[in-house]
Amino acid sequence: MNEHNPFALENTLSLLLEGKKYASLRDVLSTMNPSDIAAVFEKLPEDSLPLLFRLLPKGLAAETFVEMQPDNQELLIRGFSDSELRDVLDELYVDDAVDIVEEMPANVVQRILSAAAPDMRKDINNLLNYPENSAGSIMTTEYVSLRTSMTVGDAITHIRRTGVDKETIYTCYVTSERTLVGTVSVKTLLLARDDTEKIVDVMEPNVISVTTQTDKEEVAQMLSKYHFLALPVVDTETRIVGIITFDDAMSVMEEEATEDIEIMGGMTPSDKTYLRSSPFDLFKHRIPWLLLLMVSATFTGMILNIFEEKLTAVLVIFIPMLMDTGGNSGSQSSVTIIRALSLGEIEFRDILRVVWKEVRTAVLCGIVVAVACFGKVMLIDHLIMNNPGVTPLVGLVVCATMVVTICVAKLIGCTLPMIAKKLGFDPAVMASPFITTIVDAVSLLVYFGIATFVLHL
Amino acid sequence: MNEHNPFALENTLSLLLEGKKYASLRDVLSTMNPSDIAAVFEKLPEDSLPLLFRLLPKGLAAETFVEMQPDNQELLIRGFSDSELRDVLDELYVDDAVDIVEEMPANVVQRILSAAAPDMRKDINNLLNYPENSAGSIMTTEYVSLRTSMTVGDAITHIRRTGVDKETIYTCYVTSERTLVGTVSVKTLLLARDDTEKIVDVMEPNVISVTTQTDKEEVAQMLSKYHFLALPVVDTETRIVGIITFDDAMSVMEEEATEDIEIMGGMTPSDKTYLRSSPFDLFKHRIPWLLLLMVSATFTGMILNIFEEKLTAVLVIFIPMLMDTGGNSGSQSSVTIIRALSLGEIEFRDILRVVWKEVRTAVLCGIVVAVACFGKVMLIDHLIMNNPGVTPLVGLVVCATMVVTICVAKLIGCTLPMIAKKLGFDPAVMASPFITTIVDAVSLLVYFGIATFVLHL
Numbered sequence: 074m075n076e077h078n079p080f081a082l083e084n085t086l087s088l089l090l091e092g093k094k095y096a097s098l099r100d101v102l103s104t105m106n107p108s109d110i111a112a113v114f115e116k117l118p119e120d121s122l123p124l125l126f127r128l129l130p131k132g133l134a135a136e137t138f139v140e141m142q143p144d145n146q147e148l149l150i151r152g153f154s155d156s157e158l159r160d161v162l163d164e165l166y167v168d169d170a171v172d173i174v175e176e177m178p179a180n181v182v183q184r185i186l187s188a189a190a191p192d193m194r195k196d197i198n199n200l201l202n203y204p205e206n207s208a209g210s211i212m213t214t215e216y217v218s219l220r221t222s223m224t225v226g227d228a229i230t231h232i233r234r235t236g237v238d239k240e241t242i243y244t245c246y247v248t249s250e251r252t253l254v255g256t257v258s259v260k261t262l263l264l265a266r267d268d269t270e271k272i273v274d275v276m277e278p279n280v281i282s283v284t285t286q287t288d289k290e291e292v293a294q295m296l297s298k299y300h301f302l303a304l305p306v307v308d309t310e311t312r313i314v315g316i317i318t319f320d321d322a323m324s325v326m327e328e329e330a331t332e333d334i335e336i337m338g339g340m341t342p343s344d345k346t347y348l349r350s351s352p353f354d355l356f357k358h359r360i361p362w363l364l365l366l367m368v369s370a371t372f373t374g375m376i377l378n379i380f381e382e383k384l385t386a387v388l389v390i391f392i393p394m395l396m397d398t399g400g401n402s403g404s405q406s407s408v409t410i411i412r413a414l415s416l417g418e419i420e421f422r423d424i425l426r427v428v429w430k431e432v433r434t435a436v437l438c439g440i441v442v443a444v445a446c447f448g449k450v451m452l453i454d455h456l457i458m459n460n461p462g463v464t465p466l467v468g469l470v471v472c473a474t475m476v477v478t479i480c481v482a483k484l485i486g487c488t489l490p491m492i493a494k495k496l497g498f499d500p501a502v503m504a505s506p507f508i509t510t511i512v513d514a515v516s517l518l519v520y521f522g523i524a525t526f527v528l529h530l
Numbered sequence: 531m532n533e534h535n536p537f538a539l540e541n542t543l544s545l546l547l548e549g550k551k552y553a554s555l556r557d558v559l560s561t562m563n564p565s566d567i568a569a570v571f572e573k574l575p576e577d578s579l580p581l582l583f584r585l586l587p588k589g590l591a592a593e594t595f596v597e598m599q600p601d602n603q604e605l606l607i608r609g610f611s612d613s614e615l616r617d618v619l620d621e622l623y624v625d626d627a628v629d630i631v632e633e634m635p636a637n638v639v640q641r642i643l644s645a646a647a648p649d650m651r652k653d654i655n656n657l658l659n660y661p662e663n664s665a666g667s668i669m670t671t672e673y674v675s676l677r678t679s680m681t682v683g684d685a686i687t688h689i690r691r692t693g694v695d696k697e698t699i700y701t702c703y704v705t706s707e708r709t710l711v712g713t714v715s716v717k718t719l720l721l722a723r724d725d726t727e728k729i730v731d732v733m734e735p736n737v738i739s740v741t742t743q744t745d746k747e748e749v750a751q752m753l754s755k756y757h758f759l760a761l762p763v764v765d766t767e768t769r770i771v772g773i774i775t776f777d778d779a780m781s782v783m784e785e786e787a788t789e790d791i792e793i794m795g796g797m798t799p800s801d802k803t804y805l806r807s808s809p810f811d812l813f814k815h816r817i818p819w820l821l822l823l824m825v826s827a828t829f830t831g832m833i834l835n836i837f838e839e840k841l842t843a844v845l846v847i848f849i850p851m852l853m854d855t856g857g858n859s860g861s862q863s864s865v866t867i868i869r870a871l872s873l874g875e876i877e878f879r880d881i882l883r884v885v886w887k888e889v890r891t892a893v894l895c896g897i898v899v900a901v902a903c904f905g906k907v908m909l910i911d912h913l914i915m916n917n918p919g920v921t922p923l924v925g926l927v928v929c930a931t932m933v934v935t936i937c938v939a940k941l942i943g944c945t946l947p948m949i950a951k952k953l954g955f956d957p958a959v960m961a962s963p964f965i966t967t968i969v970d971a972v973s974l975l976v977y978f979g980i981a982t983f984v985l986h987l
Contacts, residue, residue: 105736108756108757229720232720233720233721236720237721242717243700243716243717259700259716259720260693260700263689263690263693263716264694279562296780297777297780297784298565299563300777302759302776319759319780320754320757323753323754323776323779323780323783324754326783326784326787327754327873330787330791331869331873333791334787334790334791334794334869335866335869337795338861338865338866339861340866346870347866347870347884347887348870348876348880348883352891355866355891356891356894356898359862359891360894360895360899362862363855363862363899363936364898364899366854366855367899367902367903367906368902371851371906373850373851373854374848374850374851374911374915375910377843377847377850378911378915381843381847382843384846386834386838386841389834389841389846389849390834390835390838392834392849392850393830393970394828394830396850396853396854397823397824397827398820398823398827400857401796401819401820401823401966402816402820404796405795405796405797405816405820408791408792408797409792409797409812410804412788412791413803413805416788419805423805427804430808430809431812434812434813437809437810437813437817438816438820441817441821442817442821445821445824446824449824449825449828453828453832454831454835460835479820509854510854513850517850
């Protein structure tokens with residue numbers, strides 16, 4: 074019984090390797106799960122990888138290969154003989170083979186394609202042609218296909234004969250002249266009272282499907298929403314061309330959430346895990362936004378330049394608080410809206426409802442923050458810090474600015490991501506760092522505007 | 531064939547309802563998927579809900595019930611007769627029943643428990659006792675259990691007899707005196723060459739399991755990592771007590787990502803979808819951080835108070851840029867680390883590797899941003915805005931502050947979430963808004979420190 078502790082065996086394997094106990098190594102590895110073997114391989118010396126990999130039984134070797142990082146896969150492929158490469162490829166599902174091919178340099182791709190069986194080569198090439206992020210690019214062509222005229226007994230026999238190479242046998246797709254007309258689960262087949270019932274009578278005729286062009290994020294959400302094991306992918310004539318299974322959908326969900334979070338945090342998204350990213354990788358993903366935002370902060374600088382003679386110390390001490398509160402209010406709204414857009418909870422047509430909701434929320438937040446702020450200014454800045462310039466009138470200016478800033482920030486925060494989506498951009502790009510810059514500029518303008526008016530500067 | 535467009539039928543259903551065409555309504559609803567029916571019900575008038583629900587065939591009614599929002603579920607339960615309630619409960623899986631019970635007020639819970647069959651009532655009560663977010667709280671007790679001594683043929687017969695009420699039949703759990711000793715998939719059973727083979731010979735003896743106390747986020751990641759349909763949950767004596775299926779794991783992944791994003795955006799997490807949240811709901815989740823951060827901005831105000839006589843206009847115009855760049859650098863690091871912690875890519879013991887990586891990244895980012903910043907200051911503020919106070923020496927002060935601020939921000943951004951996790955807090959709490967406040971204070975101190983030294987203020 075393995076509790077979840079994939080690295081407990083790392084030292085044991087290392088010692089067995091040093092002691093050249095290959096038979097025992099093989100036995101130990103054979104008890105492990107492919108994901109865990111791949112994780113342990115990451116931790117062992119790179120030059121022992123080809124040897125370790127060759128110790129694995131064939132099926133386990135291929136499954137482990139799929140779970141490995143691209144650089145280790147490349148290292149192994151470069152060391153494989155043609156027949157070894159063919160053996161691994163024969164055991165792979167087409168969608169996994171495509172994932173690997175997409176990560177390899179051109180000369181390795183050539184070797185893979187020439188080693189693959191003709192059918193698989195054709196499938197790989199077909200799948201490579203679908204646009205990135207489309208359902209076509211992540212589907213597999215290995216599914217169980219049944220005909221309407223089969224009986225339940227025929228279907229079970231068919232699955233037993235052909236199922237071994239299919240990515241899932243649990244949902245079968247019923248076709249009539251390649252057009253998808255229904256689905257039937259193995260549960261239905263096994264639980265059918267009568268083996269002579271026709272498939273057409275037990276199948277579910279209302280098939281929910283996606284097209285090859287559907288966005289993979291939408292596919293993942295549909296699998297999650299409907300609790301399906303797999304979703305069929307059809308072409309423009311509703312002929313089934315592949316399926317996408319729940320495990321691929323889970324990877325997509327995880328990747329898309331990570332991507333959204335990275336973009337919201339002001340970075341360009343990265344495929345590599347953190348520990349595998351070099352400082353230069355991290356630098357490349359972070360520097361564009363840092364530069365852009367530094368330059369865009371020029372606006373706030375210009376505003377302060379313009380109001381130079383009004384920059385009394387009393388007003389300046391509240392600038393950080395106003396800017397931070399504005400930035401926080403804006404990112405609260407933008408982050409909420411971006412996530413709701415990602416999960417398909419709202420669409421562009423909801424924009425008026427969203428704006429109305431945010432305006433009311435902003436007024437509530439603005440009033441409460443302003444009242445608290447007035448108390449804070451009078452207590453801390455006026456009394457405790459004993460700053461004579463901080464009069465109740467200054468406090469009022471600060472609080473009035475606060476209310477306006479929060480309202481503007483929430484309005485910008487909710488509308489920009491929706492407009493971005495409508496225009497075909499990733500809404501996450503409109504998240505906090507970008508909105509902060511706009512809100513900063515607006516809050517300064519409002520601040521000096523109100524101050525000029527109220528304090529007669 | 532349904533393309534993904536759940537609301538296309540909304541108007542049709544509405545018209546059928548007005549025209550009292552109940553037979554047609556029933557026929558149309560029967561062709562739909564439970565998730566889509568629940569979504570359409572949300573859009574139709576609330577008072578027609580009991581009528582519409584009673585039109586659904588029994589099995590579909592229960593599946594739709596599970597997909598509905600808690601307030602609609604409550605509305606229906608309050609209108610149900612005892613026997614109607616019992617009919618719905620009989621069709622539910624225990625984990626779904628528990629999810630519903632958790633959302634209902636006490637008097638409704640009482641009604642549900644008294645209507646449930648004694649076995650289910652016991653199971654519901656057991657599951658309600660597991661801590662929130664634990665594997666025990668999301669598992670179901672309806673799984674297929676096989677014995678080692680069965681043959682493949684016996685197993686298939688057993689599945690056919692008992693499978694109808696099980697949440698999944700595709701992975702079966704082999705027990706010996708209730709201890710979990712192996713798993714076997716229906717694929718293995720169906721593809722076995724010989725029906726008389728013993729289960730003990732075809733099962734996978736290396737079972738990966740979780741305990742009732744395992745965090746549900748970890749469970750979701752394990753299901754995703756191992757591509758499993760379901761994961762068994764065991765008690766302290768490795769006796770199987772339940773299973774968690776992939777669809778529950780997908781919901782957990784989605785919820786946890788949303789929660790992380792909300793917390794990183796400076797909000798307390800919410801269970802409700804955006805459109806179902808009232809402005810007051812949104813206000814409640816947003817105001818605590820706004821208030822906390824406004825008050826914590828007192829520090830920056832105090833620093834500016836202290837350096838009051840040094841607040842020359844020339845220095846002040848660069849404060850927003852320095853603060854924003856610092857805030858952005860810090861949130862880049864914190865967001866990256868928080869996500870890596872969430873996905874289990876890094877742990878506390880990696881802290882030194884993380885710090886070393888971030889320091890090198892920070893130096894790279896710092897130098898590039900500082901050089902660009904110097905150019906910007908000289909070009910825009912010195913030449914174009916023609917501000918005579920912005921000398922090259924002032925530019926140097928700003929750029930030196932920039933480098934230090936970026937390094938400090940990245941250091942704080944990467945260490946705080948890891949320390950938070952080690953101390954048992956949610957690392958996401960340490961995200962951008964909180965770190966921004968610290969970084970703001972540090973950058974101001976560094977700025978005035980360097981300015982005092984270099985410009986002899």
